[in-house]
Amino acid sequence: MADLLIELLSEEIPARMQAKAAADFSKLMTDGLKEAGLTHGAVTSYVTPRRLTLAIDGLPLAQPDTREERRGPKADAPEKALAGFLGSVGMTLDQVEKRETPKGTFLFAVIERKGRATAEVLPELLYKAILAMPWPKSMRWARGQFAWVRPLHSILAILDGAPLKGGLALGVSLEGKPVSFLPDVAEAPEGIATLAFGNTTRGHRFLAPDPFTVTGLADYVEKLRAAHVMLDREERKAVISKGMAAIASGEGLVIKDDPGLLEEVCGLVEWPVPMMGHIDKAFMDVPPEVLTTSMRSHQKYFSVETAEGALNARFIVVSNMDATDSSSRVVSGNERVLRARLSDAKFFWDQDRKAPLASKVSSLGSRIFHAQLGTDLDKVERVRALAAVIAASVPGADTALVDRSAELAKADLVTGLVGEFPELQGVMGRYYALHDGEPPEVAEAIREHYSPVGPNDSCPSALASVCVALADKLDTLAGFWLIGDKPTGSKDPFALRRAALGVIRLIVENGLRVSLTALIEAAAQGHAHQRPALKDPIAADLMAFIGDRLKVQQREKGVRHDHIEAVFALGGEDDLVRLLARVAALSALLETEEGANLLAAYRRAMNIVRIEEKKDGAPISGAPDSTLYAQGEETVLDAALAALDVAVAPALAAEDFAAAMRALAQLRAPVDAFFDQVTVNADQSALRTNRLRLLARIGAAMGTLADFSKIEG
Structure with a gap:
């Protein structure tokens, strides 16, 4: 077994590219080894500003010998077909075998290949890996045509203590043709810049610039440290x-x-x-x-x-x-x-600070927010109007503070400091507002209206901040939906997914009882006032998008997505606080033995109804007739369903979803008894139909709380 050590020494690699470059180089080399049939042991990669290093141990000294058998045409096939097969395998007719098969006599070629020495395979494999590096940006230097992230200085490549042969061409031939891998750098055409594989490297650019030779990884690490380089x-x-x-x-x-x-x-x-x-x-x-x-x-x-x-x-x-x-x-x-x-x-x-923040608002008219959505001043006007609508729905919100906050929220975008440091927008607005004597609530709202900007960012809780932040995000979402510029796949250049998650957090974490659909429609109306062409209805589609983000967010918190889907499927629910309360109650029910058994009974009932509807070619409709009940279990189940209707309606009206789910759990015993004692497909047609209607009523009663057909598992 042999150990391989590779180091690509270059000018400084941008810090943001280093970690990925190390992973990419490692993968390219290991993929190449696999393709070449070379097994290996541990793979260790290192990266510093000037070097990519890869150490691979446990390499065999040679590729394994291979034996491949190919079947050709029939022995009596036309001469052209025979010649084509023989040419493809590089053999003559007397070198192939003729074998009898159930379908006739065919030619078979047995191709045996002797494995090449690993030291012969690696140089070209390394060359291909270097060329295939997926740098975000590359450059050429001198007169060469070779492109890499930064100019390469040397390539250290050692197998079992000995340097690999060959090297890299950095230019083109005199005829203008690219020069590929060079088995022997000394034989490169005249005028071609080359970089030979070797066993030398350099240490720190200034503290140890002289080259030195290494024999393996341990020697390499030790000598680099002596040359003022910490590899790890x-x-x-x-x-x-x-x-x-x-x-x-x-x-x-x-x-x-x-x-x-x-x-x-x-x-x-x-x-x-x-x-x-x-x-x-x-x-x-x-x-x-x-x-x-x-x-x-x-x-x-x-x-x-x-x-x-x-x-x-x-x-x-x-x-x-x-x-x-x-x-x-x-x-x-x-x-x-x-x-x-x-x-x-x-x-x-x-x-x-020489001019008040309020005096800068008009200057926002010279800044384009988006070519199709107007200026930053247009956005401020829309956010002010929408924030007023939100404030009217939030108990305790001071409409005057909300309006002033919305008016000044974007004003710091035209200040010198934010121009120099865009990441300080909002932060500087707060300082300028306090300097101008604006109310502290307004200053905080200016700072917080961009929040939350991520899952780990704190969510505003002051009412003025919440109203403006929510208006800002909903205006952005509605605007891009109206112009049809939605996220696609992994592309989301305007961070609309993040804005949707911000909307969710602002509503849920502050317990806002608002109709999200109504707010979306108000946001869209703000755009339509400024640009009458933007009038397409977007509420349903944008609500679905926010719903998908809610599922992702809640799944990350441990809530099952199918529980959310079961509540969403009821339709017409755009109060996120109420929706999540219902989901929590549903999850709590299904975690109990009663809930799990009730779900199983529901599925059984709905499967029977679905099968019989398909058999009859018509849906099961109408209420069951109590005079046709032939067994006590039918009467008991009917009474339980009636009691459920009586208990659930006021519980839902009071938003006591836990009580509604507890009432639902009472169905378990009568449903179990029904299935244990009652034959649904009775011989009498009227009795069978009545029992199917009773089963359908189970689904209808449970369907007032959630769509249990969406529950998985």
């Missing part, structure tokens, strides 16, 4: 995290948790060295979100906080240098760069 990504993350925590704790501070930034910074350094710098006091009156965003987005610095969570005038930079003797210069250089960045942010902060 998780180790680099741990070094960064522990180093930052140690520096901060020495000052009685903590690092602001930022897993995304940690992942990115880990992809920027091969030898991470955390260092602490200081933020000039002059910038500390700028909102902390601005400082944090500027440091994170532009400089990849980590923010530092006090134990109470307040932003501190320090930051952490992760250097890619072992700067023991020059750490002060590294820190001072980063502080100087940060001052320039924060000076811009402070300038925008000061400029934006």
